[in-house]
Amino acid sequence: MEMLNFIFDAASIAPGDFTGFTFFIGSVSMLAATVWFLMQHGQVDKKFKDSMLVAALITGIAAVHYFYMREQWVLDGSSPTELRYIDWILTVPLMVVEFALLTGVGMRKLFWASVVMLVAGYFGESGVTGMLDAQTWGAISGLAYFWMAYEVGCLSIFGGPSGAVGNALASGSGKIPEAGRMLQWFVLVGWAIYPIGYMAGTDGWYTFVAIDEGAMNIIYNVGDAINKIGFGMAVWYAAKS
Amino acid sequence: MNVVVKSKLAGLILAFSIIFFGLESSYSILLFLVVMLSIGIPHGSVDHIIAFINPEARKFDSKLIFYVVYLSLIVFNIILWVISPFLGLLVFLIISCYHFGETQVIGYNTTDNKILNFVIGANILLSLFLNNIVELQEILYILPQFASLDLSAFDSVFFLLVSVAILMLSIVNFEIKRKVPLYAEITILYMVFFHTDLLTSFALYFGFCHSLPMLMLEFKEFKTDSFMKFYFKTLPFTILSIIFGFLLYQFNNDLLTSDNLILFVFIIISSLTLPHVFIMKDFVKDK
Numbered sequence: 001m002e003m004l005n006f007i008f009d010a011a012s013i014a015p016g017d018f019t020g021f022t023f024f025i026g027s028v029s030m031l032a033a034t035v036w037f038l039m040q041h042g043q044v045d046k047k048f049k050d051s052m053l054v055a056a057l058i059t060g061i062a063a064v065h066y067f068y069m070r071e072q073w074v075l076d077g078s079s080p081t082e083l084r085y086i087d088w089i090l091t092v093p094l095m096v097v098e099f100a101l102l103t104g105v106g107m108r109k110l111f112w113a114s115v116v117m118l119v120a121g122y123f124g125e126s127g128v129t130g131m132l133d134a135q136t137w138g139a140i141s142g143l144a145y146f147w148m149a150y151e152v153g154c155l156s157i158f159g160g161p162s163g164a165v166g167n168a169l170a171s172g173s174g175k176i177p178e179a180g181r182m183l184q185w186f187v188l189v190g191w192a193i194y195p196i197g198y199m200a201g202t203d204g205w206y207t208f209v210a211i212d213e214g215a216m217n218i219i220y221n222v223g224d225a226i227n228k229i230g231f232g233m234a235v236w237y238a239a240k241s
Numbered sequence: 242m243n244v245v246v247k248s249k250l251a252g253l254i255l256a257f258s259i260i261f262f263g264l265e266s267s268y269s270i271l272l273f274l275v276v277m278l279s280i281g282i283p284h285g286s287v288d289h290i291i292a293f294i295n296p297e298a299r300k301f302d303s304k305l306i307f308y309v310v311y312l313s314l315i316v317f318n319i320i321l322w323v324i325s326p327f328l329g330l331l332v333f334l335i336i337s338c339y340h341f342g343e344t345q346v347i348g349y350n351t352t353d354n355k356i357l358n359f360v361i362g363a364n365i366l367l368s369l370f371l372n373n374i375v376e377l378q379e380i381l382y383i384l385p386q387f388a389s390l391d392l393s394a395f396d397s398v399f400f401l402l403v404s405v406a407i408l409m410l411s412i413v414n415f416e417i418k419r420k421v422p423l424y425a426e427i428t429i430l431y432m433v434f435f436h437t438d439l440l441t442s443f444a445l446y447f448g449f450c451h452s453l454p455m456l457m458l459e460f461k462e463f464k465t466d467s468f469m470k471f472y473f474k475t476l477p478f479t480i481l482s483i484i485f486g487f488l489l490y491q492f493n494n495d496l497l498t499s500d501n502l503i504l505f506v507f508i509i510i511s512s513l514t515l516p517h518v519f520i521m522k523d524f525v526k527d528k
Contacts, residue, residue, distance in 0.1 A: 050421050057425050061432055064260060085398045086435060089405050090428055097421050107420065108413040115406045122402050128395060 013074055019214040022221035023073050027066035033059040033229040040236055048239030051101045055232030058094045062087055062228050066221075079213045081125075084220065088194070089118055095231050099152050099183065102176055102238060103168035109151055110165065117144035121198060138198055145195065153180070154188040172238075179238030186231055193223035244457035245348050249426070252449020256433045259441060269440040276448035277510075278483070284452040285517040286478035287459055292520050294462060314516040319489070322508050327384055333511035338362035340518040343525055344451050347458075349423040352525050357415045361427075364411055368404035368431050369446065372397065373439035380439070380503050401435050440503070455521070462524075482513060 013020035037056035044052055065087035069080040096114045100107035123129050124137025149155070153166015162170070169180030200216055264272070292307055301307040322329030342362025343352050352358060370377050374392055382388045408431070412424045430450065434442045456475075465471040486509045 050419075050425075054421065054425055057429065061428070064257070064432065064436075067261070082396070082398055086401055086432075089398070089402050090432055093405065093409055094425065094428060097424065101421055111409045111413045115409055118402060119406055122398065126396070126399065128399060 013070075017074075019217045019221075020070065020073050022218050023066060023070035026221045026225050027063055027070055029225050029229060030059045030063035030066055033232060034063055037232050037236065040239070044236070044239040048235070051098060051235045052232075052239060054094050054097055054101065055235050058091045058228050059232060061090050061094075062224065066224075073217070079217060085122065085125075087224075089122075091228065092118060095228070096148070098231060098235055099165050099169070102180065102183075102235065103165050103172065105168050106151055106163065106165035109163070110148060113144045113148040113151065117141050117148065120144065121194075125198060138195070141198070142195055145191065149187055149191075152184055152187055154184045157181070157184055157188065175238045175241040179234045182234035182237070183231065186227055186234065190223060190227040190230065193219055193227075243348070244461065245454040248453035248457055249450055251453065252445055253429065255449065256429075256437070256445050259445075260433070260436050264437075264441065266438050266441075269438050269444070273440040273444040273506075276444040276452075277506075278479070280448045280452045280456060281510075282479045282482050282513065283472065283475035284456040284459065285513055286475040286482065287463075288517055288520040289478070290474070291459060291462070291524050311516040314519075315512045318512040318515045319508070322511070329508070329511065330381070330384065333507070333514065334366065336515060336518045337511075338366055340514065340521060341365055341451060343522065344455055345427075346417070346423065347454070347525060349419040350417045354415070357417065360411050360415070361423075364404070364408045365427065365430065365446065367407065368401075368427075369434050369439070369442055371400035371404050372431070372434040373442060374400060376439040380507075397435065401431065404431055459524075482509075485509075 013024060034056050037052050037059065041049055041052040041056065065083050069083045069087075072078060072080045072083065093111065093114050096110040097107065099110060118141075120137045120141035123132075124134040124141065127134070150161070151163030151165050153162035153169055156162040156166050156170065166180075166184070169184075170177050172180060197216060197220055259272075288311070289304070289307060292301055293304075301310070318329065318332065321332060339355070339359045339362055342358035342360065342365070345361050345365065346352060346358060350357065378387060378390065378392070405428070408424065408427055412420055417423060430446060433445055437445065460468055460471045463471050463474070465474075486506075489509065490505060
């Protein structure tokens with residue numbers, strides 16, 4: 001019954017609860033995207049099959065967690081930070097993997113960068129280590145993010161230098177360079193919502209960017225949907241050629 | 242779609258159903274028992290045939306020698322648990338890491354790289370335990386080193402993060418033919434481990450990512466007309482294993498079971514696993 005409720009129970013979201021509605025839209029759109037990517041998996045060339053499967057996994061995992069997040073939000077109105085982290089821990093490496101699948105290079109560096117980004121981000125937000133403050137952990141996490149952005153060629157959008165993955169994307173066959181450019185924009189702009197959320201949600205001198213919890217969740221939900229589904233769509237764009 | 246993928250897909254559908262429909266934890270023991278009795282134990286119940294059917298298999302001069310060696314390993318394992326539960330657990334973990342990893346890499350890499358097999362299996366078990374660490378602590382309270390661990394400062398996200406980070410670093414540092422699909426599959430496993438309790442997690446993993454794929458590969462190897470005919474061949478030793486477990490439970494000493502049935506079941510599993518690992522090691526060589 002819970003699953004049926006999950007699909008049909010949008011009415012249980014209180015009238016005017018726009019945040020709750022974006023959780024619902026998030027879960028349904030991720031589920032729809034998963035079905036779409038799985039359907040496309042059979043249509044694309046063999047070399048892109050793993051990419052499509054990973055795209056489906058990213059949205060599938062997110063759909064499961066958005067289902068939980070929506071439930072938590074509707075039940076007690078609390079921000080589902082823990083569930084978001086679980087989702088990100090599982091899906092961010094998979095998004096990074098898409099670059100390696102498209103180019104065949106850079107998996108080692110990108111995995112290392114994402115491990116540092118996630119671990120430092122978590123240490124900063126949870127304070128579990130008792131060492132360093134949130135800003136320092138945030139800075140470490142941010143550095144790893146910029147390293148990753150450089151590696152995948154985000155700076156090349158503005159004519160700047162690029163890492164091996166970015167170079168491989170640019171010299172790829174078919175529509176890979178175009179898809180690569182879309183992915184670079186996702187990393188540069190789309191992923192920027194995560195450090196903003198980190199800063200807004202962490203005590204310290206970041207409080208100057210403090211935003212209302214509901215609004216923050218809306219930003220996350222919309223950003224997550226664009227990033228995850230968009231990422232998969234960019235890969236599909238390369239694959240369908 | 243090959244039999245291994247089909248088996249894992251069946252497990253995935255069951256796992257998602259459990260997560261979405263929210264199976265009560267009181268049913269997890271039932272799920273565990275059903276999976277163990279219908280898939281888990283049967284997949285090792287044809288070892289006596291597998292040992293002789295495969296040309297690559299370990300050579301036993303006769304069935305008698307096979308049974309003596311096989312049963313001796315079981316007895317050795319039980320004695321080990323009685324003498325030192327810590328050593329018993331350690332041996333179980335080491336052989337399980339290798340065995341689980343070896344079957345997990347099928348379809349993604351050859352099983353030749355022993356260290357990779359061990360590391361992948363260790364990752365899976367580590368995640369299974371880390372993501373259910375409080376429950377595990379309750380089960381393994383007989384180990385003083387484990388019971389006194391204070392984990393209250395850490396939340397569940399921390400353990401998930403640790404397991405994913407270790408997995409990522411393990412995957413990138415090994416030569417694996419199909420690195421990304423292997424990583425992706427294990428990621429799904431981790432999500433299931435996180436959202437289900439220990440017994441359900443173990444039942445889903447052991448049943449559908451390990452035992453069922455192996456059972457299907459054994460079925461292919463046997464070349465019997467139907468799956469049911471093959472499955473009937475697993476029944477004698479499955480029933481014997483259950484009787485063995487039941488008798489052991491009846492004649493237990495305090496150390497073996499005390500009031501901890503789950504631990505007792507783990508001891509039985511580890512005893513059945515030890516000899517099975519050696520047979521399977523040869524069986525999966527060319528898979």
